[in-house]
Amino acid sequence: MRLSKSFVKTLRDASKDEIAKNGVLLSRAGYIHKGLAGVYDYLPLGLKVIENIKGVIREELNALGCEEVSMSALQNPEPWEATGRFSDQEVDIWFKTELASGGLLGLAPTHEEPMIEMLKTYVSSYKDLPLYIYQFQTKFRNELRAKSGIMRGREFLMKDLYSFHTSEEDLDKFYSVVEKAYTKIFDRLGLGADTYETFASGGIFAKFSHEYQTLLPVGEDTIYYNADKSLVFNKEVFNDAVLAEFGASQADFTEAKAAEVGNIFKLKFKYTEPLGLNYTDDQNEVKTVYMGCYGIGVSRVMGVIAEKFADDKGLVWPEAVAPFKYYLVGIGAEGTTKAEELYKGRENEILFDDRDARPGEKFADSELMGIPYRIVVSDKTLSSGKAELTSRATGETKLVDLSGLFV
């Protein structure tokens, strides 16, 4: 992409009501634009980051045999009323709206109910199960406050996977498979080292659910982890009774702030029973389908990555999610010509800063935008057939032979 042809510019300041670091930096670097608190537009670079995160998740889920769908935002209240979740007392973050032809609709804050409702058309026999179905879909949550940038949105992108089984054993087995996939996903997204599978409240249908918590000073959650981080608890279940079950005591744990980037939950019959998602088993008996759900906050992950790796110069993207791998600057007549040559055929890998601007300005923007590698070709570097390659993460600069630049 040529920066000279893009409408995106870095900004000196984010909008004045933007408080969160991720919101400020992503706005200043031209990734997002705030429509209203908790509601953002994704500009070309931001959309690429989102698509990269989706790509990693999609690959890992497809490898498990999961099927991708796209469900609606507008929601018929009926199935939600059957589970008791349409009530504003029960779920206090609904956006609701009126049909012109009469009747109230909701804007989906999650999709368990419509997913089950839809499957009633497709599941009738044990032969139809198990099923694993996911989507990337915009969710709407009417938060009273939204001050965390894209880490907590009123409108945000989520990956939600639902699994359906004939037995608790089969649910358990798939749940373990998803646990491994989630570890792999967060590893690939660059968050692996500081993201822990965390015991959290399981509600009334299971002792625990699991959250994936990424260490982050501004995270909304408090977690407790032991020395080797093999045992991590959300504050809500960190008590002596729970610890006793694991043969541990409070003294073994360290407190930290963290942001929830994913959660997985054995719902069992919680929603399938009131909605009547049944199947006939091989003895011709009608039984209720077991269900699990598995979320990853896609736009939140982008916010957490932005927040976590940023330094005083700006964003620092891991390669897997960066909108471009390289930021290219040509200096001087020869450098400019060579930069054009290098760019050709690599338009999807290179953010080419071909603007009529001073090198210092370009360098500052490359840092603010957080592109993993900056390539500078100047008359000077070219005199020895080389380019200057700088790593955004480490700041390390080296001269590299042009022939080995993209190897």
Add this chain to the structure above:
Amino acid sequence: MRLSKSFVKTLRDASKDEIAKNGVLLSRAGYIHKGLAGVYDYLPLGLKVIENIKGVIREELNALGCEEVSMSALQNPEPWEATGRFSDQEVDIWFKTELASGGLLGLAPTHEEPMIEMLKTYVSSYKDLPLYIYQFQTKFRNELRAKSGIMRGREFLMKDLYSFHTSEEDLDKFYSVVEKAYTKIFDRLGLGADTYETFASGGIFAKFSHEYQTLLPVGEDTIYYNADKSLVFNKEVFNDAVLAEFGASQADFTEAKAAEVGNIFKLKFKYTEPLGLNYTDDQNEVKTVYMGCYGIGVSRVMGVIAEKFADDKGLVWPEAVAPFKYYLVGIGAEGTTKAEELYKGRENEILFDDRDARPGEKFADSELMGIPYRIVVSDKTLSSGKAELTSRATGETKLVDLSGLFV
């Protein structure tokens, strides 16, 4: 994709309130699921069709230097109030909702206002123009009735492109470029032969806008075309005064029903002036930005294609939009083994009907689903080293050497 592993099945009947042919066939063939009237979920095959249509549009727009973004559904009323379009009297298809923290929001039925509002951050000088920005985004329109399947949704997917210019000449020039791109897009989508650029009402800021109308008996529009279809008018502008301008008379035209699949519009200052999207020209004078907008109804296009090409056996997809190019059936022991072999490495091209079902059922499903080519390998075809290849569109069947099957 293996059909045995998918939750999708063909259905004998669509939901009883589904009237439109596209809605009935797409539901029966397992492409979509109706949430409520005019609101649909896209199942794995349906999502693939949507992604294929998006892919064609994206390629053609990127080739023009257009940039892709993704804007929010939730809308701050302010910019819409500035153009007069937040009023339900002016725009009668709004879905509106309340913020928990107070204040009314709208669900975007289109995105001119937020796009302009966002660009006020990025455009200040003539050097920032022209710009071409598009998105694929869910739109919400509170239609009183929604009985046309996915051809007229309350929630639907649209591609909207907006262009911004310093002069009317530059707007005109880009408008012509988009006209050519649209022709190419509808050609590639298989609709070219029956899709005409049509003069339609231009509102108060331009004499005409252009619609892209696809001939369709159940289309909502009436158009009039001359013998070589070089001159086509929407009924709304088909009168003697307009025809006189083109040196034509009513007798030269044939009436037909059609469905609007795209529209392009020179908005000029219509929205940029009230919203104050200005730039400073090279004489340092402040001027208003010229604007154009260019829509394609992505989910509607899917509905129109479904509706237009279907026959009494089911859907018939053009290759460019089909979810899979081939539908594969193995019959008998050898045929089943060979089918597994053929499938391997072609999982993205082949819908493999590996279900435990009779060949006749598989053939009927392949026809209902509308996959362009059916491949059958049986012990009989294999005895001469061949497979049977059947075109869904023509019904033509031939025996093809296995070695030449995918050439």
